[in-house]
Amino acid sequence: MIEGQTNVRSARFGAGAADGIGKELGRFIVTTMDLPWRLAKPRLGAQPVAVLRVESMEIETLDRQVAAAPECDTVLAIGGGQAIDLGKYLAWKRGLRLVTAPTILSVDAFVTPAAGLRRGHRVEYVGQTSPDPLVIDYDLIRTAPPELNIAGVGDLLSIHTACFDWELANRAGKSEFPFRAEDVAKARAILADTMARADAIRSCSDDGLGAIVEGYMRVNTICLPAGHYRVEEGSEHYLFYELEERLQRPFIHGWIVGLGVGLFSRLQENHHAEAVAFMDAVGLRHQPADLDIRREDLAASLLNLRRYVEARRDLWYTVINERALLPAWVETALATLRF
Ligand SMILES: [Zn+2]
Structure with missing residues (x-):
């Protein structure tokens, strides 16, 4: 337990x-x-x-x-x-x-x-x-399609970009909550344990499915006492919010979070290649083609994202507030994705 x-x-x-x-x-x-x-x-x-x-x-x-x-x-x-x-x-x-x-x-x-x-x-x-x-x-x-169970790692992988966002907000003096380095360390340990079980998760073995459930429960031991989910929610989720409002349809949550982790680990210059390699190794779908998102829609969403998060007011300070999403950057990032 x-x-x-x-x-x-x-x-x-x-x-x-x-x-x-x-x-x-x-x-x-x-x-x-x-x-x-x-x-x-x-x-x-x-x-x-x-x-x-x-x-x-x-x-x-x-x-x-x-x-x-x-x-x-x-x-x-x-x-x-x-x-x-x-x-x-x-x-x-x-x-x-x-x-x-x-x-x-x-x-x-x-x-x-x-x-x-x-x-x-x-x-x-x-x-x-x-x-x-x-x-x-x-x-x-295991009666569910394997790719949908594997989608469960999306909300654990989001620790990668979310913790970076919280650290960045803290350094900028913009954290909405008292910053707790030990919570960040605990969350990163959950992510490391999840990444170490990539093969088991990919095959949806008892051990792999158990790893996802255990990961969620461990995240809650951090987030319920803190009263917020800052260690696992940041810029990667904000892209999803913008896209959901823009396109007015639901997405497989873990897949669209994976798309966000790929894009924002790049913007953060935060072990981007490792994050993408893990998603591919574990079989987490994260390409716009998997999510049926068109290139022009994703480009428009990224270019609108800072305005979107600033207007919402209920969203936390992240890399989106700190680094401009310029057309040239968006162009380069989208060139690495599959539509
Ligand atoms: Zn989520």
């Missing part, structure tokens, strides 16, 4: 860890989507009193689903980020025990306390939950 504070009250790791779990939950409601539910249903050993499928993450939809859900003892959330977030929201609203069983590791929703939902079209994080237990069933997770 991980030392330090995480929101995970208990955890069960192993191939087949979800088998028969339904028998321990009393009356339970499942939150899920069609595909993960088909895969998980035969393993649970008991029938839920209701199955809530993700319809939309808009707050009005969630509140309607919560109001219509029957009485129960436990919420069992099975699936990817949205199914987990629906379960978190229901458990929090009703004050119920929560059990989470991710079937894919592409996002870290299963180790964070708040539920990500949408009000209007903006993301909002609501509530406070702790899975008891978090069930990491490697067999169940």
Whole structure:
């Protein structure tokens, strides 16, 4: 188990860890989507009193689903980020025990306390939950496409550029939070351990999938007490925010974060070649072609990025504020990418 504070009250790791779990939950409601539910249903050993499928993450939809859900003892959330977030929201609203069983590791929703939902079209994080237990069933997770599980390393690799950004902000006297060198050192140790397991992650072995989950939990031992995610969120995420607003569509989170790590490690002159080599070694997709992003859109996004982060006001000080993204730099950087 991980030392330090995480929101995970208990955890069960192993191939087949979800088998028969339904028998321990009393009356339970499942939150899920069609595909993960088909895969998980035969393993649970008991029938839920209701199955809530993700319809939309808009707050009005969630509140309607919560109001219509029957009485129960436990919420069992099975699936990817949205199914987990629906379960978190229901458990929090009703004050119920929560059990989470991710079937894919592409996002870290299963180790964070708040539920990500949408009000209007903006993301909002609501509530406070702790899975008891978090069930990491490697067999169940391996039913997801390997490239989507590998996408899970994106939010660990982001430590590479985010910690650099925090150090840079601190040197400039612009850090929004008290700078903690020991948090940066701890985060970098998580990244180093993740990078050392590239082969296992690439093959989605128990060890590799476990490395991603463990990495997320260790990040939380830093970020939950600090009250912010500065060690793993910086310029690489800000490009994603701009692109999401510009193109009005979702992306595979770890892939677009990987694109940002590639670009901003270059701008930071921060071990850029090693970061890219790791992404390629581990099989993390990070090319604009993988994300269906056109060259002109990425160029326009980069050239607009400083204006964008300055206008948002809720974003932290990063390399984007300090080094100008000039047309010649953008041209050179994009010439190394695949469209
Ligand atoms: Zn992220």
